Amino acid sequence: MIALAWRNLWRQRRRSLISLFAVALVVLFAILMYSMMGSMSNAMYQDLTKEVGNIQIHKAGYRDAQDFSSGLLTNAAQVRETVAQTAPNAIVLGSLQAPALLAGEVRSRGMVIQGQDWPDAIKADFIANNLAEGKFVEGDNLTGIMLGKSLATALDVNLGDDVYVYAPGTEGYGAAAYTVEGILDFDDPNREIYAAYVSLPAIQELAAPDALSRLELHYPEIKTIEEDELIAPDVAALSAALGSDTEVEAWQQIDPNLASIVKVFMPMVVVESLIFFILAGLLVLNTVYLSTLERIREFGVIISLGAKGRQVMGMVTLESLLMCLTGAALGLAIGLSLIALGSNGFQFPGYSEEMLASMGMPSVFYLSIEPWQVLLAVGFAVLTAFFAALGPARMAANIEPAEAMRYTA
């Protein structure tokens, strides 16, 4: 029956090829879109976790803190020790942020100034990607500051100029002067205009001695949202070990907006692809229906010879299935080849890095696809085949043989 179904497909070669290519195109579109969405989600995840960590530890209730100090981790050393024991594989980074007014000689700007640890891997990456001019401010440097390029322009300051920081309501000195020692360049213009970094000791001296806003745990080997599941046990273990005085957050809590967007990406694309499969299915239905109509006499003969209704339905459905599976195979072959090419990275022509970064998207996409996404596309193709064949198959099975053989006699 498979041979019969396959040969019947090519009785009307052009019509079958059009339907087959339609299915191929939809499968190609589907897996490329799944791949793009997956890559975009993972790239946004990577950008987020690279900047602020895979896990964050805060003082409990920090989001609702009414003043600066009630949101701080004051037992930072103790927390670090617990983290080192509970999540030894993580790169741990302490960070303190303080709301402040930054002023040059002429202009000023309200923002959040920050200081943090710089573990070697994170520091090297930051310097390579973001330090545009001057030197990196870290360690015991209590007088240097790094500014985003656009922030420096907004304040009308250059390397070597002084910047005055006023941080009221904090617990340190509350005010300090720093020399601009580094200029930073970020793809995301929103990040660049608010980038002001001093060393951790400097900001603790300014705003909160020995305290931290948060601890960040970085897992550079975790690249995708799926892989992030592997560190869920660390989140649970840290929550248990640190107790109710702290909040341990995974990336979904760190950036709930991103989590919401990512959650919607794939379902949105799946629904879009389903719509295209329905459209392709209408074309397949037309092909199968016409093919069945043209062979009414032949089906009459087949039923005369003793074929049962379900056997006739099976013949028609098999033809539809073979057409869709062949189209799916073609679409997959092209799509997977393109994804393999795109896995080395590609850029959208016509989109600048700044534009993409402002939308929270990476400048380079690395395409990848999960096995379930391939199965989903093939599954949709199979469903298309079945639903497209349903009507014509029933029609063929219900043919009255004597009448059918008079049909074209």
Place this chain on the structure above:
Amino acid sequence: MSLYEVKDLKKTYQLGDVKTDALRGVNLTINEGEFTAIAGPSGSGKSTLLHLIGGLDKPSSGEIYLNGKRIDQLGKQEGAAVRLSTLGFVFQAYNLIPVLTALENAAFVLELQGISKKEREAKALSALKTLEMDEFKDRRPNQLSGGQQQRVAVARALAANPKVILADEPTANLDSETGQRLIHYMKKLNQEQGVTFVFSTHDPRLLEHVNRIVRIEDGRVIGEEHPQPLAA
């Protein structure tokens, strides 16, 4: 032993406002091993009678018994099962499946029966050999002459080892010599293997070889003859 019993069979066709009585009360018995023709002019109802006893259509009234079992009231699936297990069909227009080879066409009914590929190809090949069509087993219908196609159709009917082969005007589209050859093969099957044949025909070539003729006219059986058939 009677294979078929037909009692007061009637068939009326409704085409728009026009009613046509194709059969007006036919009574008939066909026994195993017969080589019987239902003969009559065009429009006499012979094909209609063949279709009804083949289960391809439902009578308006009357009864049809095949091997003692009533078949005129069977549902679609039961009717298909009876045709598959008991009947073979040969049609005027051959009706081979154009994308299948001669062997695959001959094996088609066996495939519907669920026979394994190896077994059905062996049986189909044997049937083709009987009809002297085995050397053409890999040809498709459009590569065969009319007579060759009809022989493949007979092989298709024969391969499934039916109780009776119903043949509707099997020689109508064949020239004289080809028609005679086909009649020769079918006669041989009847005489050597005891295959029952029931023909619907008005071909005098075929009527010369049958051992019973049921004459039908205007939807009624008007007579029967038991001629001395010519040797095949």
